[in-house]
Amino acid sequence: MPIQILPPQLANQIAAGEVVERPASVVKELVENSLDAGATQVQIDIENGGATLIRIRDNGIGIPKQELALALARHATSKIATIDDLEAILSFGFRGEALASISSVSRLTLTSRTAEQQEAWQVFVQGREQESVIKPASHPVGTTVEVANLFFNTPARRKFLRTDKTEFGHIDEVIRRIALAKSHIGFTLTHNGKIIRQYKSAQENTQKLKRLAAICGDDFVRQALHIDWKHDDLHLSGWVATPAFARSQNDLNYCYVNGRMVKDKVINHAIRQAYAEYSGNEQYPAFVLFLDLNPNDVDVNVHPTKHEVRFQQSRLIHDFIFQGVTHALLSAEQLDFSEPQSDAKRANEIREPQAGYKNMTATVRPNRAAAGQNLFGFNPSPTEKESHTPTAAKSSAPSRSEKSSNFLPHFMPQSAHSPSSFGREKASKTEQRLYAELLKTPANQASPTASIQPICASAGSLLRALALVDNRALLLQQDSAFYLLPLNKLQRMRFELMLSAPNPSKQMLLIPVVFRLSDEQLAQWRQQKHWFEQSGFEFTENPAQRRITLNAVPQCLRHQNLQKMVVTLLNQSVQKTSDFLTALLDLTEPTDCQVLANAVNLLQETEQLLNRQSAIKLNDLLIPVDFSSYLS
Template sequence: MIDPTQSAQRSPAKIQALSEALANQIAAGEVVERPVSVVKELLENALDSGATEIEISIEEGGEKSIQVIDNGSGIAKDELLLAVSRHATSKISSYEDLTQVATLGFRGEALASISSVSRFEIISRQTSEPNAWRLKSDGGAIWPEPEPIAGKSGTRVRVDDLFFNTPARKKFLRVARTEFGHIDEFVKRAMLSRMDISFKLIHNHKVVRHVEAAQTPSDQARRLAKLMGEAFVDQSMHVHYDAQDLTLRGWVGLPTFNRAQTDMQYVFVNGRIVRDRLLFHALKQAYADVLYNGRHPVYVLFLEIPVDQVDVNVHPAKYEVRFANGRWVYDFIRRSVKEAVRQPLTQADALQSDQQAQFESTRPGAFAGQQDSSLSALNSQAYFDFQKPGPDRVEDSSNTYQTQPSNQVDQFASSDGAMPPLGFAKMQLHGVFILAENAQGLILVDMHAAHERIVYERMKQQWQTERLISQPLLVPMVIALDVAHMLAWENHQAWWSQLGFEFEALGPQQLKVTAVPSILAKASIEQLVQDVLADTAAEGDSQRIDEYINSLLSTMACHGSVRANRPLTVAEMNQLLRDMEATPASSQCNHGRPTWVQLSMKQLDALFMRGQ
């Protein structure tokens, strides 16, 4: 054990400048953590060079060899030595450039750091030059002059024996399979981020991934299927939203297509691969209310934002970003994706039809026919007659499903004879499922789950319009707060009032609650207020009250929905189908389970081997 008193008594060491080699190795500790860090830096340089074809060759997980070849603009002979020097770059030249970085790389540290911990070779040629030029190093700080060599236009960088001169770092590397797994995942992200570029990934002389440039929507769909799986393409929707200077586009998975892990969540900011807590939280909130508990959504999304509104100079690895107006970005992403995944079927139908024309693909639940506006008008008349239950009231399961007069139910088809998305009911199966026929084939509906979502959405809408109704407390409640939480209340008093809460300040650290929203009359008010104030103090916002109320409404909707084994007439079943088509997120119940499935004629034919 080291005695700290002995260390303190030592004579102070003289301050001296570090050698260039040692300084580069220290810098490499930030930039080059493992083989995937090398691949990342070299791949970003290739993308910044304007390459349209990139090949990555790996041996033994990257420890033995990493090679990246591109057909980009190349590096001139007289700039090669600068390229491998620290803090030398062609991408920025002033502070103004740093505040609006449009390239993936900009620090000018990568090649110097990589070459200091490996046996390094770079060969590059510009189109205007008759030959390529090569530069080699064995980890030293002294570089020879570039030598001429035959080579194609572009750049080839080879990194051998990574960490050969830093054994302390090398011993922390994992087995080759693990290290290559990290490389494979990063290259996959790069392939998703730049659909316009051809990539090839080779490991131990075997091609692992190869994708051609995808310019058309149909090519992009095929590339997505190759990288994300056919199920992702079949069960996702294309989104494109614009708001002022922000654009969000890409693909979001249907709530019923989800994962146990967050392994299929990809977000790119101005083409840059990021892992941003704010963005992922916004997307998590967008799927709230429609995703099964404990499951995670899937998506591939591209956010485009003015470069002066995002700071990418946060960390040497450049995975983190900081937004000038984080709340603006958060709200835009949450609202956009929430709108997409909660679209009523009558709107999702038109969206999916457009996707089918673009992507030439079909997913379960997609419908071909456009709906007439008269269908929406009739849907707006459909209703389930219920009184808003109080917190201590549970709906009787014997309630009846209200229908329109039979002559209106028969008129749900549009004037041109087009069938509604969920078609028309044929029968009820075992008092649990509704069988319906639509243009594509057979629809199977879980009537309780579907009705549960309909009732839930209507109760939420009713709560939104009546949330100002407050209920005075018979005995006012006094809550002790710390200074930060008291300040959070003072800054959000108007918001609390809109929710139906009434407070009085009794002192610098005490609040008296005199009234609460009627729906929360029996909730644990003190704990709820404490939790919400903690959120607003830390994050400036809180979703707890809405989440609590939604959970309460969900429970009431479950008890207030039609139960299994309750017979429905054909008119009632058709009314339920029409209400589903007009209700947001009706493809999932309140707990995230699917409410209906589509069996196409092709699938039904296959079950009976018809046409084979």
């Protein structure tokens, strides 16, 4: 047989074999088209499991008369226009194959009206011939697509359909998945004229809670742990169930990337790894998670059904999700799920997952207006670039014993000189040369014991650092007098100076720390939260859940055990600012100084702070050393 180009009808049917697997595939494609059109109400009518009729009606923007026939052609779409659009997909559909594929294996009727038109128009296509007929019709603003006699011209495909109940079950699952991601959109699903599902538009917390409970069940809602995890362009939100809610099958696994439901191995592996220490191999976690990221960093044009995606930084995505879920499970150990919660209380606990990105102005062409704007498509200023230098999340999880004894969160350095884990920026040759010069010690520079001479504020001459004594004190000399300076007291003074500064510098946490408060702790939190804020701590609180979340800490405390520090303070009765500062300082643990240069740097930093705050004197820490008894 010679090489030849396939007829359009045959090519469409081949494409239909990839896109239209069963009636549920048709429903998915058509409902996603409705969402791309900006619909707020979508009605899905099914007859005989979808084999006889599938009707999707929406109140979207509609299709103009002159574009109706074109909408049924292959590779005709309003979602993308250039190859740049393909690299940053914002809509559900973009290939322009769904309607053409569906119409090639069914009798398809498309009726639509735009707000600018006085009347609606209808186009009808039947099977292979693809001969469209356009005529006027009666229809409100929006679109209705009727797919009748699915696979009527491909008997081999039709005989592989299951029972009506089974096929409708797959359709029901598709609507459940879409309704979870689009709580502000109303969905009505009927089967053989009977309303089976009716998800009303959920705008308030109580309504959103009811939708989540209707889809995932009341038990899931009671055991749900809310996640709101952010790092640069990454945002993970949603809910994961406690390990006690583990299931014998993975029927409660809902995962979305930029609002698109996916089945991704990287995401599933990260979640399973986070649950590994809590559940066995035969148990599956339950979760509803939404991952939002820069669309330029994910490729959705991987699989015909768009169920799979490919990440540019798959390892970073894996570690980011793993740490987010791990932290939620760790915080769950403090929670008590034994008491039932009222609907009003849970309404405040469970919120609609939304990305916390800034509202940035982007240029949106008319053909993409319905799909939404690219929130990442902006050019940050140099200041913003420096303050958002990305760093990869750590991938290793602490062991069970480490979690109980050393609960130390990981931190994100915010310096502009932090190495970028994305590998997008490299140091120039000039920067490398300057950095190498910084590492060199000039030939005429003396040793630290002679060259570094801290200045005591009340002394008339210089103090010289001579030696580090047992890694616990500095031996200093002033003229003919010698002194010991305990490093633990010096570090405490440095902490005190930095925490009492007017605007203490902060360090953002990569993994925020969540605290569940008792009645006594809640009362102390109300008393102390202003002092925490003055010292450089940054919390967000949820009074309905009796939870506070630590998002930033004073830079000087970034290596401290923050969990222990906050809990201990909230267990104490503190009545004034000085008592709070004293209690906070008592909880700090000094850092070991094993090198003289590090100890001298600590002294210099403290003296610089003393120059700005003269209320504290360094001389109070000096211990005179008398060598005369050893020399006589």
